[in-house]
Amino acid sequence: MTTLQRLCAEVARRYAALDLPAWPDPHPDGAPPREEEYSRVTEPQRYRIAAARARVWAEVLAEVGAAVAPDPVRGIPLDEAGRADLSVPVDRALRVAPPAGVDGASPWWLLETDVPQDDDGGVLPVLRGAVGAPGQVHAVLPDCGCDACDPGSDELLEAVDQAAVRAVGAGVSLRGRHGLRRRDWHVHWRSDGTAEGLGRVPGWPFEALTDACRDLAAGGRPRLPRGTEATVRAGWFPEA
Incomplete structure (x- = not known):
């Protein structure tokens, strides 16, 4: 029987084999961030691990019956201010639909956006997880990206796993x-x-x-x- 516990273990095993960047929490034991960290993004590209972990989830889910396919969506509404005229660009998207025969379940979207960084010309990869429709975003990872808000790679990956488990849950x-x-x-x-x-x-x-x-x-x-x-x-x- 396929269970969420077994899926989580398989995702962790496959992700470990990718040998992607890992880094500790820069603020251990609840240490407060320094003021200058709020305006600094160190190595923004390392946050690609969030999308990589999510793609492993899509791969594992596909093997147990989910239908996974690229989605042509290129923008989703920005509803933070209730403004229908504002949108968030989407650079890459996957639609992950539930296995056949699962009544009442909703599909899940993995929406990737490359946010340009003014200081060094790089990009900050941001992953959004949406459930039910591309615009119904349930998770944004990382939620900020600045050094002050950096939780370390372990907590970021845990947040991706949590978003995936919740997306396929009731x-x-x-x-x-x-x-x-x-x-x-x-x-x-x-x-x-x-x-x-x-x-x-x-x-x-x-x-x-x-x-x-x-x-x-x-x-x-x-x-x-x-x-x-x-x-x-x-x-x-x-x-x-």
């Missing part, structure tokens, strides 16, 4: 717009109880929205903010 997403400016908001809830969101809905605390997600996952019909788009996803594989 969950609920709520999306909508509110206010005169029609600002976007969303909440992504996962079966492990974790959740994150972007934007606020007046009169709806974050906890109320996650409770609604939990109710939807259990087959309920909770009250939701007006105009909410709700997506309930089944998991691809057993988690144990």
Whole structure:
């Protein structure tokens, strides 16, 4: 039986054979970053390990029935400010669809963007993981890239694995717009109880929205903010 635990072990084994860059956490034991680190990006190209790890995930998933193929998407909406006219460029994209016969599961996208760096002419490789549609981004890795926010390679790879496990796991997403400016908001809830969101809905605390997600996952019909788009996803594989 294919389980997430076995998939994680196989991904780690194959990735180790690639012999890609590794580096320690530059701020061990919670040491605070120096002020100058916030404006510095050392060896930005080393962050390519995030996309490399994600591609290993795609390879392993393909071998257990997932359909993996390049996607022609070249841009996704930037919803941070609720601005439909802003977008993020995409340089490379893979669509990873669930195995045949898995009802209610959603596809996963690996979206790579090469962000030019002004100081040395290099690029910072950024990976976005989207679930359900290319614009429904659940993870951005690295989330910054500056030396102050550098967690070290082990934590970055762990974040990629976590994003992959959550992408193929069960969950609920709520999306909508509110206010005169029609600002976007969303909440992504996962079966492990974790959740994150972007934007606020007046009169709806974050906890109320996650409770609604939990109710939807259990087959309920909770009250939701007006105009909410709700997506309930089944998991691809057993988690144990």
